[in-house]
Amino acid sequence: MHIPDNYLSPETCGVMAVVAFPIVALCAKKVREHLPAEKMPMLGVGAAISFLLMMFNVPVPGGTSAHAVGGTLLAALLGPEAACLCVAAALFIQAVFFGDGGILALGANIFNMAIVMPFLGYGLYVVLQKWLPKLVSLAIGAYVGINLAALCAAVEFGVQPALFHTAAGVPLYCPYPLTISLPAMMIPHLTIAGLAEAIFAVGIYSFVGKADSSTLRDAATSVHIRAKRLYGLIIALVVLCPLGLLTSAGAWGEWGADEISDVITGGVPLGFVPSGMANGFDWTPLFADYSVTGLPESMGYILSAIIGIALLVIVFKLFSAGRRQTA
Amino acid sequence: MEEKERVCLPPWLLAKEDYQPQVDNDRFLRKSIKSILHVLERFRYVDASAVSRNGHSIQKLITTFIFVLLVALTQSLQFLYMALAWIMVELALAPSRQLSVILKVSFLAMIINALVFLPSFIWLGNKLFWVVPFKLFLTVSSMQLFAFNTSWNDTIRSLRFFKVPHIFIFILHITMKYIFVLGQRSLSLLQAMQLRSVGRNHKKGTSMGALMGTLFLRSQEEAKALYDAMLCRGFTGEYVFVKKKGSIQMADLLAIVVTLVLLYTYWQTRGL
Numbered sequence: 001m002h003i004p005d006n007y008l009s010p011e012t013c014g015v016m017a018v019v020a021f022p023i024v025a026l027c028a029k030k031v032r033e034h035l036p037a038e039k040m041p042m043l044g045v046g047a048a049i050s051f052l053l054m055m056f057n058v059p060v061p062g063g064t065s066a067h068a069v070g071g072t073l074l075a076a077l078l079g080p081e082a083a084c085l086c087v088a089a090a091l092f093i094q095a096v097f098f099g100d101g102g103i104l105a106l107g108a109n110i111f112n113m114a115i116v117m118p119f120l121g122y123g124l125y126v127v128l129q130k131w132l133p134k135l136v137s138l139a140i141g142a143y144v145g146i147n148l149a150a151l152c153a154a155v156e157f158g159v160q161p162a163l164f165h166t167a168a169g170v171p172l173y174c175p176y177p178l179t180i181s182l183p184a185m186m187i188p189h190l191t192i193a194g195l196a197e198a199i200f201a202v203g204i205y206s207f208v209g210k211a212d213s214s215t216l217r218d219a220a221t222s223v224h225i226r227a228k229r230l231y232g233l234i235i236a237l238v239v240l241c242p243l244g245l246l247t248s249a250g251a252w253g254e255w256g257a258d259e260i261s262d263v264i265t266g267g268v269p270l271g272f273v274p275s276g277m278a279n280g281f282d283w284t285p286l287f288a289d290y291s292v293t294g295l296p297e298s299m300g301y302i303l304s305a306i307i308g309i310a311l312l313v314i315v316f317k318l319f320s321a322g323r324r325q326t327a
Numbered sequence: 328m329e330e331k332e333r334v335c336l337p338p339w340l341l342a343k344e345d346y347q348p349q350v351d352n353d354r355f356l357r358k359s360i361k362s363i364l365h366v367l368e369r370f371r372y373v374d375a376s377a378v379s380r381n382g383h384s385i386q387k388l389i390t391t392f393i394f395v396l397l398v399a400l401t402q403s404l405q406f407l408y409m410a411l412a413w414i415m416v417e418l419a420l421a422p423s424r425q426l427s428v429i430l431k432v433s434f435l436a437m438i439i440n441a442l443v444f445l446p447s448f449i450w451l452g453n454k455l456f457w458v459v460p461f462k463l464f465l466t467v468s469s470m471q472l473f474a475f476n477t478s479w480n481d482t483i484r485s486l487r488f489f490k491v492p493h494i495f496i497f498i499l500h501i502t503m504k505y506i507f508v509l510g511q512r513s514l515s516l517l518q519a520m521q522l523r524s525v526g527r528n529h530k531k532g533t534s535m536g537a538l539m540g541t542l543f544l545r546s547q548e549e550a551k552a553l554y555d556a557m558l559c560r561g562f563t564g565e566y567v568f569v570k571k572k573g574s575i576q577m578a579d580l581l582a583i584v585v586t587l588v589l590l591y592t593y594w595q596t597r598g599l
Contacts (some may be wrong), residue, residue: 040359120452289407292405294404294405294596303408306412306416307415308410309481310412310415310416310418312416313419314419317419317423317426318427318430320423321423321426321427
């Protein structure tokens with residue numbers, strides 16, 4: 001679901017950034033002021049969980065792959081604002097250091113995965129709890145959350161050919177209209193990826209969360225996190241993350257400019273490279289595609305996971321240290 | 328009656344006074360006080376954590392030494408990325424207060440070093456100009472992590488384990504103790520001078536010289552007193568290494584395993 005650079009027009013990227021960044025800034029402010037002090041260190045760990053979940057690619061129908069995000073899960077554990085911050089930080093580090101998701105498209109990716117998913121998923125989770133058990137509502141919230149995020153991404157992809165094309169009608173950026181992008185994004189997420197998100201959410205929540213009746217505030221602050229189990233979980237996920245390499249298929253809509261011409265849709269290869277992609281913005285990250293040249297693929301993947309989550313923990317530690325000084 | 332008393336007052340008391348102390352630029356004084364306080368605070372902070380964190384001090388000394396050595400020797404980027412991963416994990420586990428201090432120093436060292444190497448990129452197009460600054464970042468971070476996580480006493484203990492001569496350890500030990508003591512002395516001297524100074528001091532150099540001289544004399548007296556006290560308590564000039572009881576912790580095992588992995592990687596990637 002990470003939209004790469006040059007799939008969206010610079011105009012689209014600009015609009016999405018203008019929408020997304022102020023929301024993230026607002027969330028950061030709210031988290032600094034309202035998150036309970038004992039949950040501050042959990043921010044980095046939460047971001048690390050999301051980062052790791054996004055490394056587990058699962059094969060999906062249509063010959064592509066998808067992954068869980070953990071947005072709703074984090075919202076249930078830490079509150080939606082903190083979840084937004086965690087996922088946004090993970091997305092930023094993925095884009096800058098690992099080339100997963102575009103730098104220009106960061107605003108769009110943050111909007112889909114860090115804003116739509118945690119807030120709407122969490123809202124549903126809270127509302128449904130009136131009628132359903134907690135874990136069932138969490139599963140439904142996670143499932144709907146990731147699908148709404150995928151829907152947003154599909155719409156962002158799909159409107160490109162209609163809005164940005166040459167005089168002859170050749171698309172400049174993403175070449176697939178809504179009729180292709182919607183099913184291509186939604187079928188994988190409605191089936192496998194949504195299921196994976198719900199299973200991960202319920203599994204991790206029941207593993208690390210513990211109902212805490214001492215605080216009767218909103219749903220997110222009334223859950224106590226078992227930190228030791230969470231750390232254990234992270235170590236296990238790091239060791240297991242090369243499983244995400246088992247599927248060699250890339251995700252839909254994440255091909256490079258050299259690949260897109262051969263992508264077969266409905267039995268016909270695309271046959272051209274949109275000019276916006278051929279001459280677009282190009283960023284060379286330090287660890288492109290989570291690999292280190294000269295190291296075996298799985299080693300590079302583990303190394304990237306370790307560096308990524310350590311970076312996230314460091315960033316959030318500095319963030320919370322800033323709060324203590326200003327408070 | 329009143330008239331008579333007034334006459335008795337000495338004339339200098341009767342003169343109307345309008346003394347405005349000249350504004351003195353005492354930035355130097357304030358700056359020295361601030362920096363001394365800073366050092367003192369750091370030393371107290373380190374001393375307060377008398378219990379070494381993250382495992383045994385001997386293990387830390389060895390693994391840090393090997394780490395710095397390998398990072399300096401290697402010519403392979405893969406090895407450096409592995410070293411980076413390990414340092415980042417260690418940094419992520421450090422308390423946030425240390426973290427910002429360590430990162431500040433490491434980044435500063437790296438940036439200054441990068442400035443030195445920048446011409447090789449600008450004029451010679453050397454694309455690997457960042458390797459040495461990157462190595463510096465790794466080694467400086469590693470040394471700082473060691474310094475923050477090991478108390479002075481434990482460092483000295485582990486030095487003795489490596490058969491470092493007694494006289495060297497003695498000097499180091501007394502120096503560590505004295506940085507703190509002399510810091511406090513000089514702080515009180517500086518503060519006393521600041522309190523007593525009104526108006527402009529035209530002989531700042533002389534005052535500083537007097538301060539240093541006093542400090543030197545005092546330190547000599549105290550050094551003698553300290554050494555005598557040590558002799559009275561049976562100090563013979565020898566540091567005996569006492570084995571500390573304590574089981575191997577998880578942190579020790581982890582550090583040793585990581586060091587072995589790094590050694591293996593270094594061996595595999597040498598000459599690449």
